[in-house]
Amino acid sequence: MRFPKLAFIFMFVGCLVVYLTYVKRHYDDSKPLVSDQLPQYRMDTHKHLTSAHVASEHFQYGIMFDAGSTGTRIHVFKFQMEPNEAPRLAHETFKAIKPGLSAYADDPEKFDGYINVADVLQSKEGLLTLLKVAKETVPETLWSSSPLMLRATAGLRLLPGEKATILLDKVREVFSESLFFYRPDSVSIMDGTDEGALHGTETPTVGMLDLGGGSTQITFALQDEKTIQTSPIDYVTSFQMFNITHALYSHSYLGLGLMSARLAVLGGIEGQPLPGPQELISPCLASDYSGQWEHAEVLYTVKGQKAGEPIYESCLRKVEKMIYKRVRKTEEVKDMDFYAFSYYYDRAVDLGLIDEITGGTVRVRDYIEGAKKVCNNMSPGGIKETPFLCLDLTYISVLLQELDFPPDKELKVCYS
Template sequence: MRIPKLAVVFVFAGCLVAYLTYVKRHAESGRAALLRMPNQPSAAAVASDHPLVPEEFNRSHFQYGIMFDAGSTGTRVHIFKFLMEENEAPKLAHETFRAIKPGLSAYADDPDKCRDGVQELLGVAMDTVPMSLWKSTPVVLKATAGLRLLPGEKATHLLDKVRDVFSKSPFLSRADSVSIMDGTDEGAPCFSLPVGSLHSTKRATVGMLDLGGGSTQITFSPQNEKAIQTSPFEYITSVQMFNSTHTLYAHSYLGLGLMSARLAVLGGIEGQPCDQELVSPCLAPQFTGQWEHAEVQYTVKGQKAGEPIYESCYKKVEKVLYKKVEKAEDVKEIDFYAFSYYYDRAVDIGTIDEKTGGTVKVSDYIDAAQKACNNMEVTPGEHPFLCLDLTYISVLLQQLGFPKDKVFKLARKIDDVETSWALGATFHYLESLRRH
């Protein structure tokens, strides 16, 4: 059976995050310090440090990995410290996380300006990783689908500048250290997460849903043979992980992220500037405004419909999603975590707390979509895209196979570790270095 690249990343991410989720730790709390390169303060930087393994383990062997997440709104660096013990799975001993704004795409017309931000985050890594380990610590940058939406060669020029900065850093940099993730790789946020001891032969699993700007992903471990047999062949893979074989359903839908879908629902085409107005039934009839996507400025306008806004918008979203999503078996019975725009829109409608997260049902998105669409008749410009976004999310979830009463867990962190593809991707990269 063919093993797509994302499967390995998914499973490694699952192992590591699972360890963080259910293995008890007794780390001593320490003073958090904001580490930056001298003379390069950033008001936009966000800091967090997460010690996860007791200090007495410092006698063991440690391996560091540096992963840059170049998103559309900002650049983030994860500096992972793994505890490496013979014949055991690596354990995450510590994570240092920093984020700066804006994202690389903001420098598309002047690529040289992206250097300062990258160097600032490299300075954080230099302050975190012991000098003696710099040469053996890989530094990697992966850009998400948003950067791929830049017109022409702008993305290539930006990444070339990053490669140059990396090559001059004291860390291990290779030809594959800087890249844009394709639709397959970007599924990495949605790892399959075993719940229970890694040493237990019985473990439940949870699935992962991620809704980014350019793509959306679903990943879970099928619970029965029927689900495996009825799923598209390319969505299913079997991988060996720590002496166990795991079957995984994992797929990334490129172009169905919230921002790309918003453009499609509005009537635009990705990468093709439109000189005319984009008119949509998902906007208030009297609304006219500007919206920027992938460095293209659009004029958007509501359309007068013969039926209520929600019904008109629902039909438009259904048309955009027609035959683009596979309904997955088994998802009704599996617990799912949801991230990114699923989280953000749940915050917007007041279903969860922005800092602590919570739970949300598919029906919550449906109800909120109907309310947002109805409210646009009264306040058309207050939240112009909320009706569209919520309608899209509710239709997408149902087409993926989730019933209206399905409950999702929403979280930004699991056991104080940022929930992202970066953890699994770093571990996978370290493994590739070890094998070669």
């Protein structure tokens, strides 16, 4: 794996979901098995079993699909099982594809074609490609006992009407034929706490930040009783694992993902096209810029504001006004290590702050200074490929400070 330590932390609660939902159940359940339960795990292997079969009894697998707004990712977890010990994450296999499921909201039949076997073999994209990864990773003898799950994030929550339901039903059809252990409720859209927990933590000293297209999440293990008492009740969750109770601060801010925030700063309203030929005019764009931008199935015409005061200062005021009092400050974040993913990573790569393959460490101040540099040096005709970089960086720098991260705070920024 590219980031062994990071992968363990990043997948901790994902593994926990699989463990609590399926693996722990077949340890604790003393009732006779029925057809929809996992086979009982046993360590009393018999001499007549083959060595391969005996080896497979020491492991269990869990398969998690993470369906985001910009792509779908598969994580295949391999748990080492030993008698009288908690399951241990032995390995994780990862693969991602683009676009996200929401790209097929208007044409479910296109989605069906997208995952047609012939198409997959030719294009090597789609859910069947990811399922193929799982089948290549999990021994065939364990397919029927390996739970298969999909959790969708804000990209689907933002879809109007029943579009999300239709898409998830299509996914269920595919999964039901996969030969893995599957139940219809294994495919769903996460609520805010779940979405933060997917990027959960292993230790009390590590936190996670994720900036998607439609929402942004913050998650960390609580250490200060004061934070537990003063936080909103839906920001704090607790769970028991291996007879230890963990308190987790986790919240997903829907509408504050990078793409949704970009629209709000530009002056648009989520899901509402502009009447007639109106345009969104913003000081966060180069004065000579004019173009079209699509978000949540709506196409917008956007233009830069006529030259006046420095772009950064004008853009900063717009961003600060948009985000004012929409996120909570939490002092506890100042004193622990944080990992940051998704658009935090993308924009750090755009600035040349980190290596595209290995990631790296970025200070909040680096985003601030990067925003100033990009905004105040947008030359006419020179920003066609990255017209929104000034806006995006300004938003990221303000968001982090609103969450109470000081300018000198270091973040470990990695590809997710």
